[in-house]
Amino acid sequence: MFKTVICDLLNIQYPIIQGGMAWVATSELAAAVSNAGGLGIIGCGNAPVDVIEKEIFKIKKMTSKPFGVNVMLLSPYVDEIMELLYREKVPVITTGAGNPGKYISKFKEIGTKVLPVVPSVALAKRMEKVGADALIVEGTEAGGHIGELTTMALVPQVVDSVNIPVIAAGGIADGRGFVAALALGAKGVQIGTRFVCTKECIAHENYKKMILKAGDRDAVVTGRVTGHPVRSIKNKLTKKFIKLEKEGTDKETIEKLGIGTLRNAVLNGDVENGSVMAGQISGLIKEIKTCKEVIEDIINEARKVKESL
Amino acid sequence: MVFEKLKKIIAEQLEVEEDEIKMESSFQDDLDADSLDVVELIMAIEDEFDLEIPDEEAEKIKTVKDAVEYIQNNMK
Numbered sequence: 014m015f016k017t018v019i020c021d022l023l024n025i026q027y028p029i030i031q032g033g034m035a036w037v038a039t040s041e042l043a044a045a046v047s048n049a050g051g052l053g054i055i056g057c058g059n060a061p062v063d064v065i066e067k068e069i070f071k072i073k074k075m076t077s078k079p080f081g082v083n084v085m086l087l088s089p090y091v092d093e094i095m096e097l098l099y100r101e102k103v104p105v106i107t108t109g110a111g112n113p114g115k116y117i118s119k120f121k122e123i124g125t126k127v128l129p130v131v132p133s134v135a136l137a138k139r140m141e142k143v144g145a146d147a148l149i150v151e152g153t154e155a156g157g158h159i160g161e162l163t164t165m166a167l168v169p170q171v172v173d174s175v176n177i178p179v180i181a182a183g184g185i186a187d188g189r190g191f192v193a194a195l196a197l198g199a200k201g202v203q204i205g206t207r208f209v210c211t212k213e214c215i216a217h218e219n220y221k222k223m224i225l226k227a228g229d230r231d232a233v234v235t236g237r238v239t240g241h242p243v244r245s246i247k248n249k250l251t252k253k254f255i256k257l258e259k260e261g262t263d264k265e266t267i268e269k270l271g272i273g274t275l276r277n278a279v280l281n282g283d284v285e286n287g288s289v290m291a292g293q294i295s296g297l298i299k300e301i302k303t304c305k306e307v308i309e310d311i312i313n314e315a316r317k318v319k320e321s322l
Numbered sequence: 323m324v325f326e327k328l329k330k331i332i333a334e335q336l337e338v339e340e341d342e343i344k345m346e347s348s349f350q351d352d353l354d355a356d357s358l359d360v361v362e363l364i365m366a367i368e369d370e371f372d373l374e375i376p377d378e379e380a381e382k383i384k385t386v387k388d389a390v391e392y393i394q395n396n397m398k
Contacts (some may be wrong), residue, residue, distance in 0.1 A: 112377055112380075112381070114378075135358065135365055136358060138365065186338075240356060
């Protein structure tokens with residue numbers, strides 16, 4: 014049940030992929046998700062190439078299943094990282110924050126699947142044209158850097174505009190969301206926040222607790238003025254951002270304030286002054302589970318939901 | 323003539339007045355487009371001028387002048 018074209022394309026058991034969250038999505042988390050039948054993804058963020066090289070080395074020891082790497086296209090190391098992924102023949106690449114078109118043809122030669130994250134119909138069409146294997150369509154419910162449209166509105170519009178499979182992302186954490194995504198025409202889901210609250214995720218305990226504690230209105234958006242809005246859990250840092258934005262502070266100052274804050278929250282556990290990036294679905298997450306439990310619970314719940322419709 | 327035709331496309335895509343569009347206008351800095359607007363604009367240019375603009379070329383098109391030059395050099 015729930016075998017889709019995404020399972021065949023990526024050679025995985027369940028059409029569930031884990032979001033490539035910077036700092037959080039390390040080889041530990043990715044290996045656990047891949048071993049549980051989904052697709053684990055290492056998130057590059059702004060990390061230099063030697064850090065990612067080590068992560069790839071580690072994950073190859075921890076799993077024999079396919080895995081992916083998410084490349085943040087605004088990273089200063091993007092070209093070097095793409096070369097590394099080519100050399101290492103990483104099975105799947107997902108990309109964020111831009112247009113990976115110019116890299117796609119090279120990866121086609123070695124059979125690496127490229128799945129760009131897209132926030133609009135136009136970029137989706139363009140990515141299909143340059144040979145993307147599938148698309149991750151992410152709504153504004155997601156955590157971290159976000160687009161404008163909701164998953165509910167964007168997914169069916171992209172599904173109607175392209176002929177390649179679509180993976181829905183943003184606001185999905187359980188079997189209900191999974192079935193809803195399939196109903197919208199997606200062939201799989203990408204899940205981020207739910208996988209942060211797992212035993213295998215290396216994020217600081219405080220970070221996970223902050224998500225578990227969060228209610229429905231706690232994942233707020235800051236940085237709209239910079240053109241790169243971010244969703245994270247309300248804390249001292251988000252309040253500071255919002256105050257500065259109201260005062261009309263220039264975008265350079267606001268962008269500067271954000272530097273290093275995600276790392277501070279994820280690694281040091283400073284969840285007041287750090288950036289606790291998480292999605293709107295945080296309020297639904299109540300316990301720490303293993304990645305295997307997360308995936309199996311989603312599939313089991315999805316079965317019941319589907320029958321009850 | 324490329325400039326005149328392009329102006330119409332830009333005005334429609336970015337919802338700006340045609341007289342705001344100058345050769346030196348930058349899409350993102352002067353005409354308030356974001357990166358996704360630029361993707362849509364590039365695709366509209368491809369349709370209107372019957373072109374295929376590869377991504378490595380598209381990312382160099384930042385101003386009206388860049389677009390005009392690209393179109394003139396690549397029109398069929």
